[in-house]
Structures are given as structure tokens and as C-alpha cells.
Amino acid sequence: MDFSGAYSADHLIYLGKGFIVTLEVAFISIIFSFIIGSLVGTLRYADIPVLSKIMAVGVETIRNLPLLLIIFFTYFALPEVGIQLSISLATIAALTVFESAMISEIVRSGLSSIPKGQIEAARASGLTYIQTLWHIILPQGLKRMIPPLVSQFISLLKDTSLAIVISLPELLHNAKVIYNGNVNYVTPILLLTALMYFVVNYMLSLLSLALERRLDRDGKIKIAS
Template sequence: MDFIGAYSAGNLLFLLKGLMTTLFVAFIAIVFSFIFGSILGILRYAKIPVLSKVVAVCVETIRNLPLLLIIFFTFFALPEVGIKMSVMMAAVTALIIFESAMLSEIVRSGLNSIEKGQIEAARSSGLTYIQTMQHIILPQALRRMVPPIVSQFISLLKDTSLAVVISLPELLHNAQIVNGKNVNYVIPTFLLIAFIYFLVNYSLSLLARRLETKERSNRKSTGKTLPIQQQAGSEPM
């Protein structure tokens, strides 16, 4: 094992570039998967005839497919039908598709966790369905969804390493290139990237636990739900 050679300035800079790519891809995927996942989750929760069932079939299909298969599909299969993407775009697209399906279930479950009586009380007080969702259901559901959403984002960050199969220049890919220079670099390099993944993901895990603890304490301290008008922040129309 050659720790000194493996941790040379050039190798560390090269690994840092891989980490930046990993974080960039994860960030883009997180933003768009949260947007699309929220939309899909709300559509399933709303139980719109036909549309909700179609969304449910698509979501369940994607959730039960391995992410690696989706990555292969976006990079190798889509060009066969005229949709060509760069390595980074293919990786981001695959992650967004997969994570959107996973997050939609978290959103749907979060919405279902809100007591139905609040919806009935809001509607009977004169609020429309959209106003009820916007002012009463979504704010409460989002607070409950934060811990599992953060946990899913941790999984997404780790899943970026699967894009090594299509040569995305992320952390693991760059580590393999460093290892190719000298067989004595293998253990030091993998120990370093393992520490990096642990440091980033453990920090996010601590954040998720803190948010979950805060949410539980808020539920206990609140005891009961605020009046409809106070939650909505406006008089019913």
C-alpha cells in the first residue's frame, strides 16, 4: 500500500473533481425529482379518475425496477429511438425518473397521514379543495415528510455511484482511474472515498434524525390542530 503516492496533490485534486461531479449530479436530480415526485404524489392522492390510476401504474412500475436498468435504458436504449444524451444528462435523467417515483410515494403517504376531519372541516367552512390543500394539508404534510425525504436524498447521493457503468466522471469513476496508475493505490483510494461518502451521508443522516425528533416534539407539544381559519392564514371565501 502506498498512501503517500495515492494521496498526492494531483490524485486528491482529481478525486475532488469527481466529488464535485457527484454532488452536482445529485443536486440537480434532487431538485427535479422533488418537483416531479410532489406532482405525482399529489395526483395519486387526489384520486382523479383514470389519471390517478395511470400515474399509480407508472410509479409502481418504476419503483420496482433496478436503477441500474434505468441508467442503461437512458444511455443505450433511448439513442435507438433518436433520443441521444450525454453521459451526465443520461445519469441525471435516470436518477430523476427513479427518485421521482420513490418520492411520490413519500408525498402520497405524507398527505394521507393528515386527518380527514381537517379536510371536511375546511370544506364545510367554505374553502375550496385547492385552498384546503395549499393552506392546511400541504404545510402539515411537508413537515412530516421532511425526514423521509432527506433519507431518500441520502440514497440518491449514494446511487450516483451506479453511473460509473456509463463512465460518468464521478467520485468512484475517478477513483478507479487513480487505482489504474498503481496497484498499491487501491486500498488507500477506496478507504478515502469510503470516508468521503460516510462523511457526507452521515451528516445528512444526522440532519434527518434531528428533523424527525423536532417533528415528533412538535406533534406532542401542539396536542391539537389549529382552527381552520388560523391555519389558512385568511378568512374562508
């Protein structure tokens, strides 16, 4: 093992560039998948005739496919029908599709966990279905969704490493390039790579705990002024 050689300035800069790509792809995928997943999950919870059934089939199909297959499909199969995506866009598209399905199920389950009696009481008091959903169901469901949502976001960040198969220059890809040049770098580089993943994911876990505490204290998330 050669720690001094593995941790040279050039290698650290190269790893840093890969880490930035990992964070960028993960961040964009999290935003899009959360928006799409929340919308799909809410619509499925509303149990709209026909539409909910179609969405359920789509969600279950995607959830039961390997993410690696979806990555291959977006990068290699879509060009066959005239849709050419860059490596980054193909990765973001694959992660967004896969994670949206996962998040939609988390949202649907979170909303469904609210006792029906509260919904009936809200409707009886004169609130519309939309008002009941916004003021009664969502605030309570959100608290229950936070832990599984954060866990899913952590999984998404780690899953960016699967894009190594299409040569996305993310963290693990760049780590592989470095230690392929010298077998003595394998352990030092992989240890540093693991630490970088751990730090970000641990920070996400701390954020989850902070949000849960704030919800316990306030009953809803407040935006600091």
C-alpha cells in the first residue's frame, strides 16, 4: 500500500472532480424524483379511477426492474428510437425514473397511514378534499415520510456509482482510474472514497433527525426568516 503516492495532489483533485459529479447528478435526480414521486404518490392515494390503476402498474413495473437495466436502457436503447442523451443526462433520467417509483410508494404509504377518522372529521367540518389533504393529511404524513425518504435519497447517492458502467466520471469511476494505474493505490483510494460517501450520507442522516425533531416540536416545518 502506498498512501503518500495515492494521496498526491493530482489524485485528490481528480477524486474531488468525480465527487462533484456524483453530488451534482444525485442532487438533480433527488429534486426531480421527489417532485415526480410526490405527485404520483398523491394521485395514487387519491384513488382516481383508471389513472391510479395505470400509475400502479407503472410504479410496480419500475420498482421490480434492476436500476442497472434502466441505466443501460436510457443510454443504449433510447438512441435506437432517436433519443440521444449524454452520459450525465442518461444517468439522471435513469435515477429519476427509478427513484420516482420508490418515492411515490413512500408518499402513498405515508398518506395512507393517517387514520380515516381524521379525514372524515375534517370533511364533516366543511373542509374540501383538497383542503383536508393539504391541512390535515400532508402535515402528519410528512413526518412519517422523512426517515424513509432520507434513506431513499442516501440510496440514490450511492446508486450513482452504478453509472460507472457507462463511464460517467463520478467518484467511483475516477477512483478506479487512479488505482488501475498502480495496484498499491487500491486500498488507500478505496478507503478515501468510502469516507467521502460516508460523510455526505451521514450528514443527510443528521438532517433527517433535525427535521423530525422540528416536526415534533412545531407540528410542521417552519422556514427560517
